[in-house]
Amino acid sequence: MKKRLYLELENCIGCRSCLAACTQCGGHEERNRNYVYDVNPLVNRQTMPLMCLHCVNPACARSCPAQAIQIHETGAVLSALVEKCIGCQNCTIACPYGIPKFDTEQNLMYKCDLCIDRSKDGIPPMCASVCPTNTLQWLTDEEIEAKQKQFNLDNGKWVTSMPYLEGETNVKVNLPGILQGVTKLF
Protein backbone atom coordinates (compact mmCIF):
# COMPACT_ATOMS: atom_id res chain seq x y z
CA MET A 1 0.00 0.00 0.00
CA LYS A 2 1.56 3.25 -1.11
CA LYS A 3 1.61 5.84 1.61
CA ARG A 4 2.46 9.49 1.48
CA LEU A 5 3.73 12.06 3.89
CA TYR A 6 0.83 14.32 4.77
CA LEU A 7 1.19 17.61 6.59
CA GLU A 8 -1.46 19.32 8.69
CA LEU A 9 0.53 22.45 9.28
CA GLU A 10 -1.61 24.13 11.92
CA ASN A 11 -1.17 21.24 14.37
CA CYS A 12 2.48 22.11 14.83
CA ILE A 13 3.44 23.09 18.37
CA GLY A 14 7.08 23.78 17.58
CA CYS A 15 8.55 20.93 19.62
CA ARG A 16 11.09 20.23 16.86
CA SER A 17 10.90 16.49 17.44
CA CYS A 18 10.93 16.11 13.66
CA LEU A 19 14.31 17.85 13.46
CA ALA A 20 15.74 15.64 16.20
CA ALA A 21 14.29 12.49 14.67
CA CYS A 22 15.67 13.42 11.27
CA THR A 23 19.21 13.42 12.64
CA GLN A 24 18.75 9.83 13.80
CA CYS A 25 17.81 8.34 10.44
CA GLY A 26 20.28 5.96 8.82
CA GLY A 27 22.27 7.85 6.22
CA HIS A 28 21.56 11.30 7.62
CA GLU A 29 24.86 11.41 9.50
CA GLU A 30 23.25 13.10 12.49
CA ARG A 31 22.27 16.23 10.64
CA ASN A 32 18.65 17.22 10.17
CA ARG A 33 17.28 18.06 6.76
CA ASN A 34 14.00 19.74 7.63
CA TYR A 35 12.93 23.07 9.08
CA VAL A 36 10.49 24.49 11.61
CA TYR A 37 9.50 28.14 11.26
CA ASP A 38 7.76 30.65 13.47
CA VAL A 39 4.89 32.06 11.47
CA ASN A 40 4.80 35.44 13.21
CA PRO A 41 7.72 35.32 15.62
CA LEU A 42 7.18 38.65 17.38
CA VAL A 43 3.49 38.11 18.01
CA ASN A 44 2.54 34.51 18.67
CA ARG A 45 3.89 30.98 19.03
CA GLN A 46 2.43 29.37 15.92
CA THR A 47 5.01 27.30 14.11
CA MET A 48 4.98 25.28 10.93
CA PRO A 49 7.31 22.57 9.70
CA LEU A 50 8.81 22.85 6.25
CA MET A 51 9.95 19.65 4.56
CA CYS A 52 11.04 18.70 1.12
CA LEU A 53 7.72 18.25 -0.68
CA HIS A 54 9.14 15.75 -3.19
CA CYS A 55 7.96 17.42 -6.36
CA VAL A 56 6.78 15.22 -9.19
CA ASN A 57 8.92 17.35 -11.52
CA PRO A 58 11.70 18.39 -9.15
CA ALA A 59 13.60 21.57 -10.02
CA CYS A 60 16.63 20.40 -8.00
CA ALA A 61 17.08 17.24 -10.08
CA ARG A 62 16.40 19.10 -13.31
CA SER A 63 19.12 21.62 -12.55
CA CYS A 64 21.71 19.06 -11.38
CA PRO A 65 24.56 18.80 -13.89
CA ALA A 66 25.81 15.53 -12.43
CA GLN A 67 22.59 13.51 -12.26
CA ALA A 68 23.35 13.19 -8.57
CA ILE A 69 19.73 13.69 -7.47
CA GLN A 70 17.83 10.54 -8.30
CA ILE A 71 14.11 9.95 -8.05
CA HIS A 72 13.17 6.74 -6.27
CA GLU A 73 10.43 4.51 -7.61
CA THR A 74 8.27 5.55 -4.66
CA GLY A 75 8.46 9.14 -5.90
CA ALA A 76 10.92 10.29 -3.24
CA VAL A 77 13.47 12.77 -4.55
CA LEU A 78 16.68 11.44 -3.04
CA SER A 79 19.62 13.23 -1.50
CA ALA A 80 22.67 13.73 -3.72
CA LEU A 81 24.67 10.60 -4.44
CA VAL A 82 27.94 11.16 -2.60
CA GLU A 83 30.16 10.06 -5.46
CA LYS A 84 28.37 12.10 -8.10
CA CYS A 85 27.65 15.45 -6.41
CA ILE A 86 30.11 17.99 -7.79
CA GLY A 87 29.22 20.73 -5.32
CA CYS A 88 27.89 23.32 -7.78
CA GLN A 89 24.87 24.14 -5.56
CA ASN A 90 22.54 24.52 -8.55
CA CYS A 91 19.92 22.53 -6.64
CA THR A 92 19.86 24.92 -3.69
CA ILE A 93 19.32 27.82 -6.09
CA ALA A 94 16.69 25.96 -8.10
CA CYS A 95 14.49 24.66 -5.29
CA PRO A 96 11.41 26.89 -4.98
CA TYR A 97 11.18 26.06 -1.27
CA GLY A 98 14.85 26.50 -0.34
CA ILE A 99 15.17 22.96 1.01
CA PRO A 100 18.56 21.46 -0.03
CA LYS A 101 21.40 22.08 2.40
CA PHE A 102 25.01 22.26 1.37
CA ASP A 103 28.14 21.20 3.24
CA THR A 104 31.09 23.19 1.90
CA GLU A 105 33.64 21.08 3.78
CA GLN A 106 32.41 17.85 2.26
CA ASN A 107 31.51 19.53 -1.04
CA LEU A 108 28.19 17.75 -0.84
CA MET A 109 24.51 18.62 -0.95
CA TYR A 110 22.10 16.81 1.35
CA LYS A 111 18.34 16.95 1.51
CA CYS A 112 15.32 15.04 2.78
CA ASP A 113 15.09 11.60 1.18
CA LEU A 114 11.90 10.66 3.06
CA CYS A 115 14.14 8.26 5.05
CA ILE A 116 14.17 6.08 1.97
CA ASP A 117 15.54 3.07 3.81
CA ARG A 118 12.35 3.16 5.89
CA SER A 119 9.72 4.51 3.51
CA LYS A 120 10.62 2.13 0.69
CA ASP A 121 9.39 -0.64 2.97
CA GLY A 122 6.29 1.29 4.00
CA ILE A 123 7.70 2.41 7.36
CA PRO A 124 6.96 6.07 8.03
CA PRO A 125 9.87 8.50 7.81
CA MET A 126 11.46 9.45 11.13
CA CYS A 127 9.76 12.85 11.32
CA ALA A 128 6.26 11.41 10.83
CA SER A 129 6.89 8.59 13.27
CA VAL A 130 7.74 10.94 16.14
CA CYS A 131 5.44 13.89 15.54
CA PRO A 132 3.37 14.16 18.76
CA THR A 133 0.58 16.28 17.27
CA ASN A 134 -0.12 14.56 13.97
CA THR A 135 1.28 17.47 12.03
CA LEU A 136 3.26 14.95 10.04
CA GLN A 137 1.36 11.83 9.10
CA TRP A 138 2.01 8.83 6.92
CA LEU A 139 -1.19 8.02 5.08
CA THR A 140 -2.58 6.15 2.11
CA ASP A 141 -4.28 8.04 -0.69
CA GLU A 142 -7.68 6.83 0.59
CA GLU A 143 -6.97 8.19 4.04
CA ILE A 144 -5.92 11.52 2.53
CA GLU A 145 -9.16 11.57 0.57
CA ALA A 146 -11.09 10.89 3.77
CA LYS A 147 -9.28 13.82 5.35
CA GLN A 148 -10.40 15.92 2.45
CA LYS A 149 -14.02 14.89 3.05
CA GLN A 150 -13.66 15.56 6.75
CA PHE A 151 -12.55 19.10 6.07
CA ASN A 152 -14.78 19.72 3.10
CA LEU A 153 -16.43 23.01 3.85
CA ASP A 154 -18.58 23.00 0.72
CA ASN A 155 -16.91 26.21 -0.33
CA GLY A 156 -14.19 24.74 -2.52
CA LYS A 157 -11.61 25.77 0.04
CA TRP A 158 -9.96 22.45 0.69
CA VAL A 159 -6.51 23.81 0.94
CA THR A 160 -3.99 21.32 -0.17
CA SER A 161 -0.92 21.16 -2.24
CA MET A 162 -1.77 22.58 -5.61
CA PRO A 163 -2.82 26.20 -5.62
CA TYR A 164 -0.32 27.02 -2.87
CA LEU A 165 2.64 25.15 -4.25
CA GLU A 166 4.63 25.48 -7.45
CA GLY A 167 3.77 22.10 -8.89
CA GLU A 168 2.39 18.66 -8.16
CA THR A 169 4.13 17.14 -5.14
CA ASN A 170 4.27 13.71 -3.59
CA VAL A 171 3.90 15.15 -0.11
CA LYS A 172 0.43 16.50 0.52
CA VAL A 173 -0.03 19.66 2.54
CA ASN A 174 -3.23 20.66 4.25
CA LEU A 175 -4.15 23.53 6.50
CA PRO A 176 -7.90 23.64 6.68
CA GLY A 177 -8.08 25.95 9.66
CA ILE A 178 -5.77 28.88 9.30
CA LEU A 179 -6.45 30.05 5.79
CA GLN A 180 -10.17 29.58 6.11
CA GLY A 181 -10.51 31.24 9.46
CA VAL A 182 -12.16 28.26 11.12
CA THR A 183 -11.21 26.30 14.17
CA LYS A 184 -10.55 22.69 13.51
CA LEU A 185 -12.49 20.02 15.37
CA PHE A 186 -10.61 16.90 16.31
Next chain:
Amino acid sequence: MQANTSTTKKTESSVNDAFASHFAKSMFLSIVGLLILTFIGTRMFTHVDLNLYGYMVGTIVFIGGFFYRFIAWGERPPTKLFIKKGLKLLFRKSTPKTAVNHLAIFDFIRNRGVYRWVQHILIGWGCVLACLVTFPLVFSWMYFTMEDNGYYTIVLFGMNIMNVKADGIIAWLSYNALNIAAIMVTAGVCMALYRRLKNMQARAEQKFIYDFLPLYLLLFISITGLLLTVQNVFLHGWMQPQMSLIHQFSVIVTLIYLPFGKLAHIPFRPVSVFARNYREHYGEQHMKECKVCGDQFVSVEQSNDVIQVLGVNEIDFNMNDGFNLAELCLPCRRKYRIAKFSGFATHQVKVKEANQNANG
Protein backbone atom coordinates in the same frame (compact mmCIF):
# COMPACT_ATOMS: atom_id res chain seq x y z
CA MET B 1 36.48 37.74 -51.01
CA GLN B 2 32.92 36.77 -50.23
CA ALA B 3 33.16 33.71 -52.37
CA ASN B 4 36.30 32.77 -50.47
CA THR B 5 34.65 32.90 -47.04
CA SER B 6 31.68 30.93 -48.26
CA THR B 7 33.94 28.17 -49.56
CA THR B 8 35.81 27.96 -46.25
CA LYS B 9 32.49 27.76 -44.46
CA LYS B 10 31.42 25.02 -46.79
CA THR B 11 34.56 22.99 -46.19
CA GLU B 12 34.20 23.50 -42.43
CA SER B 13 30.69 22.20 -42.36
CA SER B 14 31.54 19.35 -44.71
CA VAL B 15 34.16 18.05 -42.24
CA ASN B 16 31.46 17.76 -39.60
CA ASP B 17 29.05 16.40 -42.16
CA ALA B 18 31.39 13.49 -42.69
CA PHE B 19 30.21 12.10 -39.36
CA ALA B 20 26.75 10.80 -38.67
CA SER B 21 26.83 12.07 -35.09
CA HIS B 22 28.84 13.60 -32.32
CA PHE B 23 29.40 10.06 -31.08
CA ALA B 24 30.73 8.84 -34.42
CA LYS B 25 33.13 11.77 -34.62
CA SER B 26 34.50 11.29 -31.09
CA MET B 27 34.85 7.57 -31.68
CA PHE B 28 36.64 8.06 -35.01
CA LEU B 29 39.04 10.66 -33.63
CA SER B 30 39.95 8.64 -30.54
CA ILE B 31 40.59 5.46 -32.47
CA VAL B 32 42.69 7.34 -35.02
CA GLY B 33 44.52 8.95 -32.09
CA LEU B 34 45.12 5.55 -30.49
CA LEU B 35 46.36 4.16 -33.82
CA ILE B 36 48.78 7.04 -34.34
CA LEU B 37 50.11 6.79 -30.77
CA THR B 38 50.49 3.04 -31.18
CA PHE B 39 52.16 3.46 -34.56
CA ILE B 40 54.75 5.77 -32.98
CA GLY B 41 55.02 3.81 -29.75
CA THR B 42 55.57 0.44 -31.38
CA ARG B 43 58.14 1.74 -33.85
CA MET B 44 55.78 1.24 -36.78
CA PHE B 45 54.00 -1.80 -35.34
CA THR B 46 57.22 -3.80 -34.90
CA HIS B 47 56.81 -4.31 -31.13
CA VAL B 48 53.13 -5.18 -30.64
CA ASP B 49 52.53 -7.44 -27.65
CA LEU B 50 49.83 -9.66 -29.14
CA ASN B 51 49.49 -11.46 -25.83
CA LEU B 52 47.48 -8.42 -24.74
CA TYR B 53 45.23 -8.01 -27.77
CA GLY B 54 42.12 -8.85 -25.70
CA TYR B 55 42.74 -5.76 -23.61
CA MET B 56 43.08 -3.76 -26.81
CA VAL B 57 39.63 -4.83 -28.03
CA GLY B 58 38.24 -4.29 -24.52
CA THR B 59 39.63 -0.76 -24.44
CA ILE B 60 38.01 0.10 -27.75
CA VAL B 61 34.64 -1.23 -26.56
CA PHE B 62 35.15 0.78 -23.37
CA ILE B 63 35.79 3.95 -25.38
CA GLY B 64 32.53 3.34 -27.25
CA GLY B 65 30.58 2.97 -24.00
CA PHE B 66 32.33 5.93 -22.49
CA PHE B 67 31.46 8.30 -25.33
CA TYR B 68 27.89 7.02 -25.45
CA ARG B 69 27.42 7.74 -21.76
CA PHE B 70 29.48 10.92 -21.60
CA ILE B 71 27.84 12.56 -24.63
CA ALA B 72 24.34 11.70 -23.39
CA TRP B 73 25.31 13.17 -20.03
CA GLY B 74 26.94 16.26 -21.52
CA GLU B 75 23.83 17.04 -23.56
CA ARG B 76 21.75 17.71 -20.45
CA PRO B 77 21.20 21.48 -20.25
CA PRO B 78 22.89 22.09 -16.86
CA THR B 79 25.81 19.80 -17.66
CA LYS B 80 26.35 21.47 -21.00
CA LEU B 81 26.54 24.88 -19.33
CA PHE B 82 29.04 23.72 -16.74
CA ILE B 83 31.27 22.03 -19.29
CA LYS B 84 31.20 25.03 -21.62
CA LYS B 85 31.86 27.63 -18.94
CA GLY B 86 34.26 25.36 -17.08
CA LEU B 87 36.45 24.99 -20.16
CA LYS B 88 36.46 28.77 -20.56
CA LEU B 89 37.56 29.23 -16.95
CA LEU B 90 40.06 26.37 -17.01
CA PHE B 91 43.10 28.62 -16.78
CA ARG B 92 42.32 30.32 -13.50
CA LYS B 93 45.12 30.71 -11.01
CA SER B 94 43.38 28.44 -8.51
CA THR B 95 42.77 25.60 -10.97
CA PRO B 96 45.87 23.52 -10.12
CA LYS B 97 45.14 23.75 -6.40
CA THR B 98 41.46 22.85 -6.84
CA ALA B 99 42.33 20.04 -9.21
CA VAL B 100 44.84 18.53 -6.80
CA ASN B 101 42.33 18.88 -3.96
CA HIS B 102 39.45 17.34 -5.85
CA LEU B 103 41.16 14.79 -8.07
CA ALA B 104 44.34 13.74 -6.30
CA ILE B 105 44.14 14.06 -2.53
CA PHE B 106 40.33 14.14 -2.16
CA ASP B 107 40.16 16.66 0.68
CA PHE B 108 36.37 16.63 0.61
CA ILE B 109 36.33 12.89 1.25
CA ARG B 110 38.63 13.32 4.25
CA ASN B 111 35.99 15.67 5.63
CA ARG B 112 33.42 12.89 5.19
CA GLY B 113 35.56 10.53 7.26
CA VAL B 114 39.22 9.51 7.49
CA TYR B 115 38.40 5.82 7.06
CA ARG B 116 36.57 6.47 3.82
CA TRP B 117 39.37 8.76 2.70
CA VAL B 118 42.03 6.08 3.26
CA GLN B 119 40.01 3.47 1.38
CA HIS B 120 39.39 5.89 -1.47
CA ILE B 121 43.07 6.83 -1.72
CA LEU B 122 44.05 3.14 -1.80
CA ILE B 123 41.45 2.16 -4.41
CA GLY B 124 41.77 5.32 -6.49
CA TRP B 125 45.53 5.54 -6.66
CA GLY B 126 45.87 1.77 -6.96
CA CYS B 127 43.65 1.88 -10.05
CA VAL B 128 45.47 4.89 -11.50
CA LEU B 129 48.83 3.19 -11.04
CA ALA B 130 47.51 0.01 -12.62
CA CYS B 131 46.11 1.94 -15.60
CA LEU B 132 49.37 3.84 -16.05
CA VAL B 133 51.19 0.52 -16.36
CA THR B 134 48.57 -1.51 -18.23
CA PHE B 135 47.51 0.75 -21.07
CA PRO B 136 51.02 1.71 -22.23
CA LEU B 137 51.83 -2.02 -22.24
CA VAL B 138 48.62 -2.95 -24.09
CA PHE B 139 49.24 -0.44 -26.86
CA SER B 140 52.97 -1.06 -26.66
CA TRP B 141 53.65 2.57 -25.86
CA MET B 142 56.10 1.19 -23.31
CA TYR B 143 58.13 -1.97 -23.56
CA PHE B 144 61.42 -3.41 -22.43
CA THR B 145 64.31 -4.64 -24.56
CA MET B 146 67.58 -6.20 -23.48
CA GLU B 147 70.51 -5.00 -25.53
CA ASP B 148 73.31 -5.65 -23.05
CA ASN B 149 73.17 -8.75 -20.98
CA GLY B 150 71.74 -7.96 -17.54
CA TYR B 151 70.43 -4.56 -18.52
CA TYR B 152 66.91 -3.69 -19.64
CA THR B 153 66.20 -0.70 -21.85
CA ILE B 154 62.88 0.96 -21.11
CA VAL B 155 61.36 2.18 -24.38
CA LEU B 156 58.64 4.81 -24.13
CA PHE B 157 56.92 5.95 -27.34
CA GLY B 158 59.74 4.53 -29.35
CA MET B 159 62.41 6.41 -27.39
CA ASN B 160 64.99 4.69 -25.25
CA ILE B 161 64.32 6.27 -21.86
CA MET B 162 66.88 4.54 -19.68
CA ASN B 163 69.01 1.48 -19.09
CA VAL B 164 68.28 -0.26 -15.85
CA LYS B 165 69.98 -3.18 -14.16
CA ALA B 166 67.77 -6.26 -14.52
CA ASP B 167 68.01 -6.91 -10.77
CA GLY B 168 68.03 -3.25 -9.73
CA ILE B 169 65.48 -1.34 -7.73
CA ILE B 170 63.83 0.47 -10.67
CA ALA B 171 63.48 -2.79 -12.55
CA TRP B 172 62.01 -4.42 -9.44
CA LEU B 173 59.48 -1.61 -9.09
CA SER B 174 58.55 -1.93 -12.76
CA TYR B 175 58.01 -5.69 -12.55
CA ASN B 176 55.98 -5.29 -9.37
CA ALA B 177 54.06 -2.09 -10.12
CA LEU B 178 50.92 -4.08 -10.88
CA ASN B 179 51.39 -6.19 -7.76
CA ILE B 180 51.73 -3.06 -5.65
CA ALA B 181 48.62 -1.61 -7.30
CA ALA B 182 46.74 -4.87 -6.70
CA ILE B 183 47.68 -4.89 -3.03
CA MET B 184 46.56 -1.26 -2.67
CA VAL B 185 43.24 -1.96 -4.38
CA THR B 186 42.67 -5.18 -2.41
CA ALA B 187 43.31 -3.39 0.88
CA GLY B 188 41.04 -0.49 -0.12
CA VAL B 189 38.27 -2.77 -1.33
CA CYS B 190 38.44 -4.81 1.86
CA MET B 191 38.12 -1.62 3.90
CA ALA B 192 35.15 -0.56 1.76
CA LEU B 193 33.49 -3.97 2.06
CA TYR B 194 34.03 -3.98 5.83
CA ARG B 195 32.42 -0.53 6.07
CA ARG B 196 29.49 -1.64 3.93
CA LEU B 197 28.95 -4.73 6.07
CA LYS B 198 29.32 -3.05 9.46
CA ASN B 199 28.22 0.57 9.09
CA MET B 200 24.49 0.87 9.75
CA GLN B 201 24.17 4.02 7.65
CA ALA B 202 25.80 2.35 4.67
CA ARG B 203 23.69 -0.75 5.17
CA ALA B 204 20.52 1.30 5.10
CA GLU B 205 21.18 2.70 1.64
CA GLN B 206 23.36 0.33 -0.31
CA LYS B 207 22.25 -1.84 -3.20
CA PHE B 208 24.06 -4.93 -4.37
CA ILE B 209 24.32 -4.02 -8.03
CA TYR B 210 25.22 -0.39 -7.55
CA ASP B 211 27.46 -0.45 -4.49
CA PHE B 212 28.88 -3.96 -4.18
CA LEU B 213 29.34 -5.05 -7.78
CA PRO B 214 32.09 -2.50 -8.58
CA LEU B 215 33.94 -3.52 -5.41
CA TYR B 216 33.71 -7.21 -6.27
CA LEU B 217 34.88 -6.50 -9.81
CA LEU B 218 37.93 -4.61 -8.53
CA LEU B 219 38.61 -7.41 -6.08
CA PHE B 220 38.24 -10.00 -8.86
CA ILE B 221 40.82 -8.14 -10.98
CA SER B 222 43.28 -7.68 -8.10
CA ILE B 223 43.09 -11.25 -6.82
CA THR B 224 43.42 -12.87 -10.25
CA GLY B 225 46.29 -10.49 -11.03
CA LEU B 226 48.09 -11.38 -7.81
CA LEU B 227 47.47 -15.09 -8.46
CA LEU B 228 49.33 -14.74 -11.74
CA THR B 229 52.38 -13.63 -9.81
CA VAL B 230 51.94 -16.41 -7.26
CA GLN B 231 51.73 -18.99 -10.05
CA ASN B 232 54.85 -17.64 -11.71
CA VAL B 233 56.95 -17.32 -8.58
CA PHE B 234 55.85 -20.30 -6.50
CA LEU B 235 54.14 -22.77 -8.84
CA HIS B 236 56.44 -22.69 -11.87
CA GLY B 237 53.67 -21.17 -13.97
CA TRP B 238 51.12 -23.89 -13.21
CA MET B 239 47.72 -22.97 -14.74
CA GLN B 240 49.16 -19.57 -15.58
CA PRO B 241 47.72 -19.34 -19.15
CA GLN B 242 44.22 -20.15 -17.88
CA MET B 243 44.49 -17.64 -15.07
CA SER B 244 45.72 -14.96 -17.44
CA LEU B 245 42.57 -15.47 -19.51
CA ILE B 246 40.40 -15.19 -16.40
CA HIS B 247 42.26 -12.03 -15.41
CA GLN B 248 41.81 -10.60 -18.88
CA PHE B 249 38.09 -11.38 -18.71
CA SER B 250 37.77 -9.60 -15.35
CA VAL B 251 39.50 -6.47 -16.63
CA ILE B 252 37.47 -6.29 -19.84
CA VAL B 253 34.14 -6.75 -18.04
CA THR B 254 35.06 -3.98 -15.61
CA LEU B 255 36.14 -1.67 -18.42
CA ILE B 256 32.90 -2.18 -20.29
CA TYR B 257 30.87 -1.68 -17.10
CA LEU B 258 32.81 1.38 -15.96
CA PRO B 259 30.89 4.19 -17.71
CA PHE B 260 27.50 2.87 -16.62
CA GLY B 261 27.66 2.18 -12.91
CA LYS B 262 29.10 3.72 -9.82
CA LEU B 263 32.56 3.87 -11.36
CA ALA B 264 31.24 6.42 -13.87
CA HIS B 265 32.10 9.06 -11.29
CA ILE B 266 35.77 8.68 -12.28
CA PRO B 267 35.50 10.26 -15.76
CA PHE B 268 32.82 12.72 -14.57
CA ARG B 269 34.66 14.00 -11.53
CA PRO B 270 36.75 16.72 -13.28
CA VAL B 271 33.51 18.66 -13.69
CA SER B 272 33.68 19.37 -9.95
CA VAL B 273 36.79 21.45 -10.66
CA PHE B 274 34.82 23.27 -13.36
CA ALA B 275 32.00 23.86 -10.87
CA ARG B 276 34.36 25.26 -8.24
CA ASN B 277 36.01 27.58 -10.78
CA TYR B 278 32.60 28.68 -11.99
CA ARG B 279 31.42 29.55 -8.50
CA GLU B 280 34.63 31.34 -7.58
CA HIS B 281 34.90 33.29 -10.83
CA TYR B 282 31.31 34.51 -11.07
CA GLY B 283 31.11 34.96 -7.29
CA GLU B 284 33.90 37.55 -7.55
CA GLN B 285 32.10 39.35 -10.35
CA HIS B 286 28.59 40.17 -9.29
CA MET B 287 26.52 38.73 -6.50
CA LYS B 288 22.76 38.63 -6.48
CA GLU B 289 21.00 40.31 -3.58
CA CYS B 290 17.90 38.87 -2.00
CA LYS B 291 14.88 41.00 -2.84
CA VAL B 292 13.57 40.78 0.71
CA CYS B 293 16.54 40.83 3.09
CA GLY B 294 19.28 42.12 0.80
CA ASP B 295 21.74 39.33 1.57
CA GLN B 296 24.07 38.33 -1.25
CA PHE B 297 23.39 34.66 -1.75
CA VAL B 298 24.58 33.57 -5.19
CA SER B 299 26.34 34.94 -8.26
CA VAL B 300 24.09 36.59 -10.82
CA GLU B 301 25.55 34.32 -13.48
CA GLN B 302 24.63 31.11 -11.67
CA SER B 303 21.17 32.39 -10.83
CA ASN B 304 20.53 33.22 -14.48
CA ASP B 305 21.92 29.88 -15.60
CA VAL B 306 19.62 28.01 -13.24
CA ILE B 307 16.64 30.07 -14.40
CA GLN B 308 17.53 29.26 -17.99
CA VAL B 309 18.01 25.55 -17.29
CA LEU B 310 14.69 25.38 -15.49
CA GLY B 311 13.12 27.29 -18.39
CA VAL B 312 14.25 24.55 -20.74
CA ASN B 313 12.32 22.18 -18.52
CA GLU B 314 9.33 24.55 -18.50
CA ILE B 315 9.70 25.33 -14.84
CA ASP B 316 9.52 28.96 -13.74
CA PHE B 317 8.68 30.41 -10.41
CA ASN B 318 6.89 33.68 -11.11
CA MET B 319 4.54 34.42 -8.24
CA ASN B 320 1.21 36.19 -8.51
CA ASP B 321 2.45 38.99 -6.27
CA GLY B 322 5.24 39.92 -8.67
CA PHE B 323 8.02 37.91 -7.02
CA ASN B 324 10.14 35.41 -8.76
CA LEU B 325 11.41 32.83 -6.29
CA ALA B 326 14.88 33.07 -7.85
CA GLU B 327 15.10 36.57 -6.38
CA LEU B 328 14.87 35.32 -2.80
CA CYS B 329 17.71 33.98 -0.68
CA LEU B 330 17.15 30.53 0.75
CA PRO B 331 15.91 31.44 4.26
CA CYS B 332 13.59 34.05 2.72
CA ARG B 333 12.36 31.49 0.23
CA ARG B 334 11.43 29.16 3.10
CA LYS B 335 9.74 31.97 5.02
CA TYR B 336 7.90 33.00 1.87
CA ARG B 337 6.53 29.45 1.63
CA ILE B 338 5.38 29.62 5.25
CA ALA B 339 3.74 32.92 4.35
CA LYS B 340 1.96 31.23 1.46
CA PHE B 341 0.62 28.59 3.82
CA SER B 342 -0.43 30.89 6.63
CA GLY B 343 -1.45 34.05 4.80
CA PHE B 344 0.81 36.07 7.08
CA ALA B 345 3.92 37.64 5.48
CA THR B 346 6.54 35.85 7.59
CA HIS B 347 9.34 36.82 5.21
CA GLN B 348 8.68 40.51 5.86
CA VAL B 349 9.28 40.17 9.62
CA LYS B 350 12.85 41.28 10.25
CA VAL B 351 13.78 38.42 12.50
CA LYS B 352 16.58 35.99 11.75
CA GLU B 353 15.30 32.46 11.27
CA ALA B 354 15.31 30.39 14.44
CA ASN B 355 17.98 27.75 14.92
CA GLN B 356 17.23 25.05 12.38
CA ASN B 357 19.73 22.50 13.67
CA ALA B 358 18.52 19.87 16.02
CA ASN B 359 21.81 19.90 17.92
CA GLY B 360 20.59 22.78 20.06
